[in-house]
Amino acid sequence: MRVRIGHTPDADDAFMFYAIAEGKVTIEGVEVEHVVEDIERLNRMALRNELDVTAISAHAYAYTKGYAILRSGASFGLSYGPILVARHAISSIDELAYMRIAVPGKLTTAYLLLEMALRDYLQKDMDVAAKIVEMRFDEIEDAVLSSKVDAGLLIHEAQIAYRQGLHKLLDLGEWWSKVSNGLPLPLGIDVASLSLGEISSKISILLKQSIAYAYEHFDDAVDYAMRYSRGKDRGTIARFVRMYVNDLAMDMDEVGYNALKRLYSLASSRGIINEPKIILV
Known part of the structure; x- marks a missing residue:
């Protein structure tokens, strides 16, 4: 089975997807096609359901249909953000x-x-x-x-x-x-098409394994992320990775879920979005 997975070339995404891209972690019977694009491009592709799995902005999820949020691979700011x-x-x-x-x-x-x-x-x-x-x-x-x-x-x-x-x-x-009373800030998430069925949970586990592998081989994973560094020095890239590839990236758990709920609730109360139903895999 071939699965199209979209992610950005940004340091945190590149770090998290390093082991998958380099074939260090795999799913038997699943071939991954990587689609590397700017985050807003991925957001637009998700609105058109063009990808099986993709990184998107947490905001964009409010406008998508047919996707579930993976527990692994999200980027949360811990008292920092844009x-x-x-x-x-x-x-x-x-x-x-x-x-x-x-x-x-x-x-x-x-x-x-x-x-x-x-x-x-x-x-x-x-x-x-x-x-x-x-x-x-x-x-x-x-x-x-x-x-x-x-x-x-x-x-x-x-x-x-x-x-x-x-x-x-x-x-x-x-x-x-x-x-938000101190909740982590959900910025980017990974989603999977509901049409994938049980493959979605396997991909969530794969992404968790990929993040764990990257931290076990931190220098190699940062070297990979440096391919997309856009002129930033290695120290900055490594610092950014450590900021956003944190424990919640491994598994957002209840804390991350509550932060997402809070984001959508606050935006909805201000009349900006309709609060979406969060489906976690």
């Missing part, structure tokens, strides 16, 4: 209402968090989307520095190693900790 940056500091949060903001896609969890936070800080019914410019996540820093936009929402490694000349305006990990 950040909003600009070329100049601001004296008041109210200034954000007038800024054109670059985001890495409207289906990303980062964008959902930004929309919720801006509504809380500014006004409940403000049209956040009117100030938004979508672009690839790796183009955002340059867009801010060149004044194509006023501010940018940074994800992946850029959130911990952003370019000189940028100033942090808003830390969405800190904001989330306050509104």
